[in-house]
Amino acid sequence: MDIKKNKVLYPNKQIPSILHIQESKFLMIQGRGNPNDINSSYKDDVSKLYQVAYTIRMSYKNNYLIKGFEPFTVAPLEGYWYQEGIEGFDPLRKDLFVYKLMIPMPDFIHEKDYLWAIQFIKVKKGMDLSEVKFLIYEEGLVVQMLHIGPYDTEVQTIQQMNEFMNQEGYEIDFSPERLHHEIYLSDPRKVSSEKLKTIIRHPIKKRGNV
Numbered sequence: 001m002d003i004k005k006n007k008v009l010y011p012n013k014q015i016p017s018i019l020h021i022q023e024s025k026f027l028m029i030q031g032r033g034n035p036n037d038i039n040s041s042y043k044d045d046v047s048k049l050y051q052v053a054y055t056i057r058m059s060y061k062n063n064y065l066i067k068g069f070e071p072f073t074v075a076p077l078e079g080y081w082y083q084e085g086i087e088g089f090d091p092l093r094k095d096l097f098v099y100k101l102m103i104p105m106p107d108f109i110h111e112k113d114y115l116w117a118i119q120f121i122k123v124k125k126g127m128d129l130s131e132v133k134f135l136i137y138e139e140g141l142v143v144q145m146l147h148i149g150p151y152d153t154e155v156q157t158i159q160q161m162n163e164f165m166n167q168e169g170y171e172i173d174f175s176p177e178r179l180h181h182e183i184y185l186s187d188p189r190k191v192s193s194e195k196l197k198t199i200i201r202h203p204i205k206k207r208g209n210v
Contacts, residue, residue, distance in 0.1 A: 010185070010199065011146050014157075016164035018204070021139035025105040026078075027052050027114065028135045034094040045101055046077060052132045053103045055117040064116055068108035075104040080179040088172070089180040089202075091154050100179070102135070140178070143170065144201040150193040154182075157200055170204040178203035 008019060029049050035042035053074045059066055083089065083096035090096075105114075114134035121127050143165045147157040165171070174180075181201035188196060 014146050016143060016145040016161045018143050018168060020141050023136060023138035025109055026102040026135045026137060027105060028100055028102045028133045029131055030100050032098045034097060048129050048132055049101055049103055052117050052129055055121055056109060056113055066113050072106050077184045078102045079182045082179045088174060141204055142201040143204050144199055147198045147200050154200060161202060165204055169207050171207045173203040173205040
C-alpha cells in the first residue's frame, strides 16, 4: 500500500471522514501495559513484528518465491487498543492498555508465506516468533482523522471526530472486536512529539442500529 498515493485510507489533512475499511491481511502480535514503561514488552513486540514483515519482504533474496510477488514497502505500524474495566476508551489510562500491533500485508501474501518466514527466522537466528500471527480482518465502518502532535493530546482530535460523527448521524460502536485504532505515520525516535502524525480510527454505526 502506497500511503503517499492513498489519501482516503491515509489522509494528510486534519479533517474527519467516514469510510468503510475492507478486508485486509495483517501480521499481528498482542501485548499489554503502558508502552512507555521501562519494563513493557511493547518495543520487543514491535521489533518481532517488523522482523517477520521484513523477512517476507526480502523473501526473494533467500530463495523463497511467492506467487505474484511484487516489491513492496512495509506499511506503517498500526495499533488496536482497549482497556480492561473501562467502557469506551481513555487515552490517559495507559496502565490499563491491552494492545494488538499490526502491519498490513499485500494481498499476494498468504499464510503459507508467513509460516515460511517464521521457520526461516527460527533456523537462521534461533528465534521463535510464533507469537506473531497471520490475520485476515475487516475493520468495517469507521470515523477517522489525522492527529498531529503528542499522543497525550489525542483526546482533542477524538472530540472533533465525535462531533463530526454525531452530526452525520452515527454513534460509537466499540466492542471486543472493534477497537480504538491508531496508524503511526511517524517514527517517534526520529520526530519530535509536536510533529508526530497519527491516524486515529474509531468504529461506528448508524445511530439507533442494534
